[in-house]
Amino acid sequence: MYDVIVVGGGPAGLNAALVSGRQRRRVLVVDSGNPRNAPASEMHMFLSRDGFSPAELRKVGREELSGYPSVELRVGQVDSVAPAEGGFTVVLAGDETHRARKLVLATGQVDLTDAVDGLAARFGRGVFHCPFCHGYETRGMTLAVLGHELPQVMQALYVADRFSDDVIVCTNGHPVPEPAVSRLATAGIPVREEPVIRIDGQEGDMRLVFADGTVLERQAVYHRAPTRQHSALAEQLGCELLPDGCVRVDEFQRTSVPGVYAAGDTARLAALPDALTFVITGAADGARAAVWLDQELFREDVGLTG
Template structure:
């Protein structure tokens, strides 16, 4: 019996395990090895680790967990979670099953980057989703913003305000959303509505090839890709989901299912418009979940629950 099983070995999951391990809780981390930021060579806005490799951060995190004998890390995919005996039974793809009193879901999201040929191969390396994460590195560059949904198109106003005076919106065969038409025009941001056939080139030297034969040369592209949950476990457990598919949590990182916490970009508060995709906020969510989870375990064991 583990005190807590953490599903997901990214910053949120590893930090939850670290905090729990330091409280001498018995913890199992199960990691499928397919993090959302795998394509990115660098991460940013993490104090003391700005520009650090996301893969190296995960490696260092696991190394640090090895100092705590009560924490175990297991590579694998969780296929099933059921509630049993006041806790949970977690079953992996290889058939191994483990029991825990509490559960932390830190499974993250998946970016759906199949809208344009060549986009997925360059995602995180020339094609970027977030100007907070990559804006500084693209300052002064020629930029394209790909997308036709209002949040995608409005991203062009932001990057034009902060990082570049040469931004083109490419809606890939769709009209510009009406609320953005006047704003883009007032900002002097041109729009190409022709379908995009493919994206070619390397980071710093990209080419957007359109169905009408036009080729737009850009140094970087922004695309706020739609997302889905990386794992169906939250839905399987019956956790409440928000309209965008994120798991709804409260200020304690608790889901709507007792004993189940969620951390990182898999979850968000209902009051927030989006799940934050930053490494540092994911790590913070993991710590917050572990602190309040530990207090819940303590109250239960001391007969103070209720």
């Protein structure tokens, strides 16, 4: 019986395991090895690690965890989780079964990019989703903002305000949402509504190819893709989901299912409009979940519950 099984080995999951391991809790981390930010070569806004490789951060994190004998790391896929006496049963691919008193879900999200040839392959490398994460590096560049939903189109106003005076919205065959029409016009941001069939090139030399054969040359592209949960485990457990699909958590990172915590961009407080996708906030969520999870275990062990 583990004290806690952490599903997900990104910043949230690894930091949850680190905090728990330092409290001498018996921890198992199960990581599928398919992180959301795998395409990105750099991460930002992480004090002392600004510009650091996300892959290198995960590598360093795993090495640090190896110094704690109570923490185990396993590369694998969790197929199912279910409540069991005293905690939960976790079944990995291949029917390997483990038990834990508590769970931390740090499985993250998946970006659902538009069906434009070359877009997904360049996501995180020339095509960016977040101006907080990548805006500074694209300052002064010629930019395209791809998308037709209101939050996607409104991103053009933000990057034009902060980082570039040459921004073009490409709605990929859709009209501009009415609330954005006058705002874009006032800001002097042009719009192209023709379908985009392909994106070529690399950061600094990108080309959007339209269905009519014309080409728009840009140095970088922003595309705020919708997301879905990377894993169905939260839904399988019956955790409450918010309208955008994020797992609802409270200030302690607790889900609606007792004993199940969630951390990172897989979850958010109901009061927030979006899940934050920053590496540093994911790591903070993991630490927060581990601290309060540890306190819950302690209170159970000394009979302070109820």
